[in-house]
Amino acid sequence: MTHTMTPAEKHRISRELEAHIASVSEWDKALIEQAIEIFGADGRPFSMNTFRDLLPEMAHHTAGLVFLSMVNRKPKAIVEIGRVKSSSGPTHNKDIGVYVLAQFASWKAAA
16 A cells, blocks of 8 residues: 655655755765766766766765755756666665656657
């Protein structure tokens, strides 16, 4: 059975996410966003697996928050188009998002 979140639960989670994202330094956000924008500029899909070895280790823990902030922007900066297994050992092979820059989302979904 799936649980549908109430508006109050969604609001609480949104506030918690905003607080976590606010804890990421502007330098880290800019570094991760720049990597995403450069890699995704030609429409290629990407995930955290794509960037993990390219980012400084300290950015590994904040990159997921930056991905979420880019998905939740109005308008969206990136769009999730699928799921893959994480290649990071500590994540125990959990599913993570595969994204494209928002400008490529409509034609990637149709492909």
